[in-house]
Amino acid sequence: MAALNGKLTKRLVENLGPGRHGDGAGLYLVVDPSGARRWIVRVTVKGQKNRKGAPLRTDFGLGGADVVTLNQARERALEYRRMAKSGLNPRFNAQREIPTxxxxxxxxxxxxxxxxxxxxxxxxxxxxxxxxxxxxxxxxxxxxxxxxxxxxxxxxxxxxxxxxxxxxxxxxxxxxxxxxxxxxxxxxxxxxxxxxARVLPPVKKQVEHHDAMPWREVPAFYADLTTRSAMAAKALQFTILTAARTSEVLEMTWSEVDFDARLWTVPAARMKGGVEHRVPLTNEMLAILEPLKAMASTYVFEGQKRHQPLSNMSMLMLLRRMGRNDVTVHGFRSSFRDWAAEDAGAPRELAEAALAHQVGSDVERAYARSDLLDRRRALMEKWSLWIR
CATH class of the missing domain: 1.10.150.130 (Tyrosine recombinase, N-terminal domain)
Incomplete structure (x- = not known):
């Protein structure tokens, strides 16, 4: 039993800071800066030399300290030392329990x-x-x-x-x-x-563009869309007006809408960039939302099943039924972006903020704390008026 004694204790194993901490007889607890803890044992294999002709001294991992206890590490270290003393290299002779x-x-x-x-x-x-x-x-x-x-x-x-x-x-x-x-x-x-080493060949990235409707055609298309009563049509109207992503609209819940503040707040967990996004609601947007409250559903745009959202293909299928195989739902974001630049004359940072795009370096974003809500509200009002 004396062979299983050492300097470390269970408490030390759990609380020691980063570094290599010796237990004795070649056994070490290695604590990474991240807090990960693992065991290694250093042994000298009898009768074997390294490339420089010196005795073969080498380290072996025994497993993480979260799965291998102190006593288990000591037992395995003892096994490795016995093999090394007998002239057996533990790398080829130890019976280790390595997961797949x-x-x-x-x-x-x-x-x-x-x-x-x-x-x-x-x-x-x-x-x-x-x-x-x-x-x-x-x-x-x-x-x-x-x-x-x-x-x-x-x-x-x-x-x-x-x-x-x-x-x-x-x-x-x-x-x-x-x-x-x-x-x-x-x-x-x-x-x-x-x-x-660049073993695999370079592959030229193919930029994928979502087919977008020219911004000048959006008002006529929107007018056709308003004649339809299907929930997918309401969702597509709202998507076009807000220039939001499909998933952001379809997974929208009433708890995210503040009618008094005329604001829709998309939580960070639902945003592609992982940052909360506030969308100013115009009169046209509110006119779509107000009648839907009577459904008392969890989701604003409810699908065929109660308290479940529309299918993520519902708006695309609507486009196909309308004979618009040449455009995609996501493409309306590009329509808005082109309109903002060519007709509205909106500054780049304002248009990109409306699309919830992150622009600039990390340092630039750290100083640009504002989401330009008031200016975006004016821009979205102008977009709604243009479409109508």
Whole structure:
């Protein structure tokens, strides 16, 4: 039992600050600046030399301190030292319990659930790994994954689905970084090595433009739209008037609307940029909203199911029924942007603020605290009058 004694205690393991803290006999607790804690053991393998001819001294990860207790770390360290003393390199002889790539991935997903912008985004994160990584490397021990294994996942979709491949690479990197922080891996992240070495061919980014209606045609189209009574038509009218994104309008709830202040406040959690956005409500917008209050629904634009929003395809399908296969719902934001520049003469920062776009550097945004609400209210009034 004496072999299992050391300098550290359970309380110290939980509270020591960043650095390498020795327990004795080659066992160390490593605390990263992030607070992640892992165990390593340093051993000298009897009879083996390194490249310089000196005794082979090397470090081995024993796992994260959140899953490997102090006593377990001491037991594993003792096992490693016995092997090294016998001339056996623990790297090839130790029976380590290394989790698979999929196991670590799913744990990372669970650990980060509170940080996801929404449940859908969190599910997309793990689904990308499920579809493109798990079938190839999911069952592999996380410490055995290197550049060839990562390339197996990325290469087949690198040019065909480049944006997906870039997201996949970032998510694989995150999983392997977490595995390293828990002591299951060592060395450089293979995703970083692949990127720095430019192993995969450069892919020219294709800029995707949403088909937009010329701003001069919007009033005639809007007039046609007002003759329709379907909820999708009301939602599309409101979307055009506010120049908002489809999801922002469809997921809009009555609690976000202040009729007295003539204001619609979209919470940060529902905004693409993760920043709360205030939309000034004009008379035309309020004329759409007022009759809908009588439905007493959770959502402003209720779908076929009670207290559920319209389908995210409802407005696009309406456009198709109206014979407008040449435009998209999102394109009306571009229509507004072009009108603001060409007809209204609005300054760039004002038009971009109306679209909830972040402009300028981080420093510039830090000083530009105002969301220009009063000026935007005047701009949106002018837009409503133009459309009507």
């Amino acid at each position: 790539f999929e196991e670590i991935s799913r744990q990372v997903h669970i650990d980060r659930l509170p940080t996801w912008k929404n449940a859908k985004h969190g599910q997309q994160w793990v689904n990308t790994l499920r579809d493109y990584a798990f079938p190839k490397i999911g069952r592999m021990p996380v410490d055995s994954i290197d550049q060839p294994e990562v390339l197996m996942c990325l290469a087949p979709i690198w040019t065909l689905k480049h944006e997906t491949a870039k997201r996949l690479a970032q998510r694989i990197k995150t999983v392997l970084d977490v595995a390293k922080s828990k002591g299951y891996r060592s060395g450089e992240n293979p995703v970083t090595a692949i990127r720095d």
